[in-house]
Amino acid sequence: xxxxxxxxxxxxxxxxxxxxxxxxxxxxxxxxxxxxxxxxxxxxxxxxxxxxxxxxxxxxxxxxxxxxxxxxxxxxxxxxxxxxxxxxxxxxxxxxxxxxxxxxxxxxxxxxxxxxxxxxxxxxxxxxxxxxxxxxxxxxxxxxxxxxxxxxxxxxxxxxxxxxxxxxxxxxxxxxxxxxxxxxxxxxxxxxxxxxxxxxxxxxxxxxxxxxxxxxxxxxxxxxxxxxxxxxxxxxxxxxxxxxxxxxxxxxxxxxxxxxxxxxxxxxxxxxxxxxxxxxxxxxxxxxxxxxxxxxxxxxxxxxxxxxxxxxxxxxxxxxxxxxxxxxxxxxxxxxxxxxxxxxxxxxxxxxxxxxxxxxxxxxxxxxxxxxxxxxxxxxxxxxxxxxx
Ligand code: CAA
Numbered sequence: 020x021x022x023x024x025x026x027x028x029x030x031x032x033x034x035x036x037x038x039x040x041x042x043x044x045x046x047x048x049x050x051x052x053x054x055x056x057x058x059x060x061x062x063x064x065x066x067x068x069x070x071x072x073x074x075x076x077x078x079x080x081x082x083x084x085x086x087x088x089x090x091x092x093x094x095x096x097x098x099x100x101x102x103x104x105x106x107x108x109x110x111x112x113x114x115x116x117x118x119x120x121x122x123x124x125x126x127x128x129x130x131x132x133x134x135x136x137x138x139x140x141x142x143x144x145x146x147x148x149x150x151x152x153x154x155x156x157x158x159x160x161x162x163x164x165x166x167x168x169x170x171x172x173x174x175x176x177x178x179x180x181x182x183x184x185x186x187x188x189x190x191x192x193x194x195x196x197x198x199x200x201x202x203x204x205x206x207x208x209x210x211x212x213x214x215x216x217x218x219x220x221x222x223x224x225x226x227x228x229x230x231x232x233x234x235x236x237x238x239x240x241x242x243x244x245x246x247x248x249x250x251x252x253x254x255x256x257x258x259x260x261x262x263x264x265x266x267x268x269x270x271x272x273x274x275x276x277x278x279x280x281x282x283x284x285x286x287x288x289x290x291x292x293x294x295x296x297x298x299x300x301x302x303x304x305x306x307x308x309x310x311x312x313x314x315x316x317x318x319x320x321x322x323x324x325x326x327x328x329x330x331x332x333x334x335x336x337x338x339x340x341x342x343x344x345x346x347x348x349x350x351x352x353x354x355x356x357x358x359x360x361x362x363x364x365x366x367x368x369x370x371x372x373x374x375x376x377x378x379x380x381x382x383x384x385x386x387x388x389x390x391x392x393x394x395x396x397x398x399x400x401x402x403x404x405x406x407x408x
Contacts, residue, residue: 288310
């Protein structure tokens with residue numbers, strides 16, 4: 020059965036920080052952030068956005084009434100969940116008006132959650148071919164002011180409808196997963212920000228990539244020449260370049276050059292958003308599909324998902340004819356272009372704000388322009404209240 024991505028959309032908050040200006044204030048050469056890390060802008064989530072509202076906005080941008088009737092499974096991948104018990108999927112299900120005879124679950128493993136969602140969705144559609152699954156990857160990447168991870172923050176969500184006979188990307192069912200118990204990046208229960216060993220996390224990522232690529236290649240007999248382009252989990256966009264160098268180190272340099280051509284399209288959105296953890300790979304895929312010239316029918320795209328801690332997977336998909344017709348390039352470019360730049364002072368204030376940690380009620384200021392269709396408007400009696408415009 021042909022199963023894959025039928026629709027894909029994304030959302031990021033309406034405010035961002037310019038990386039060159041942040042570098043100046045931090046006393047760092049701006050080229051370190053823009054070239055060394057590879058980020059131009061960094062999305063910041065004010066209190067009116069959390070992983071649920073970001074995911075709801077991404078989903079609202081793609082769902083129509085037929086999807087609302089046929090979706091019977093909502094899978095919410097996140098490492099920025101808003102409740103220890105209730106899943107973000109239940110809120111998104113409600114905020115987007117999906118029919119009630121549905122299952123809703125949250126999935127967590129660092130930046131791998133949405134990939135787990137896709138794998139589960141494929142199984143569900145295989146057993147229930149007339150149904151669709153909504154897979155979400157939504158996160159706020161926050162390391163804190165003046166930390167090593169500060170230039171690699173970001174916020175946003177990707178939403179995908181997985182169905183049979185998809186119109187964008189058919190997913191191959193022959194991927195190579197790998198799990199390794201390591202401590203490169205994690206967020207202890209007591210902490211709002213992760214503990215991270217930056218250098219080790221880079222090495223762990225690249226080591227995992229090389230191993231899953233070898234396993235995938237052995238299993239499928241496919242070689243680099245079978246791929247038109249590659250997309251990677253992008254904690255920052257320079258990582259994509261490192262990833263291409265890692266998997267092409269044993270082959271002719273022309274292969275590196277070939278993948279580097281599409282790399283620039285695959286980082287266009289991520290460069291302007293930053294890390295969105297579990298959505299990052301799919302934001303890169305979306306960027307590639309919308310920003311690169313149209314690939315030929317049946318072009319195969321390689322995908323590497325990495326969640327610190329660590330779970331990685333190399334998988335692939337084949338593009339459908341006329342896939343460009345089913346993308347929303349103009350809408351996605353508007354989401355990025357209609358944002359407001361924050362001064363560094365405003366950014367520092369927002370980053371230090373948090374919702375009450377003692378259960379107090381709060382009304383959240385959301386009188387600003389462009390806050391999205393869905394946003395967090397208050398918490399009353401420990402119940403989160405979202406508004407959909
Ligand atoms: N001009 C151009 N480039 C410059 C430069 C300049 N003036 N100054 C420095 N650079 C380059 C460096 O040479 C380096 O390039 P390479 O990585 O190619 O060697 C790059 O800029 C970064 O410089 P440093 O290594 O000195 O940077 P750092 O010590 O500040 O750490 C970081 C960078 C490790 C990414 C850090 O920001 C961090 O810890 N981020 C969070 C963790 C992370 O994103 N890890 C990624 C793998 S884990 C994962 O993928 C899961 C996830 O989403 C978190």
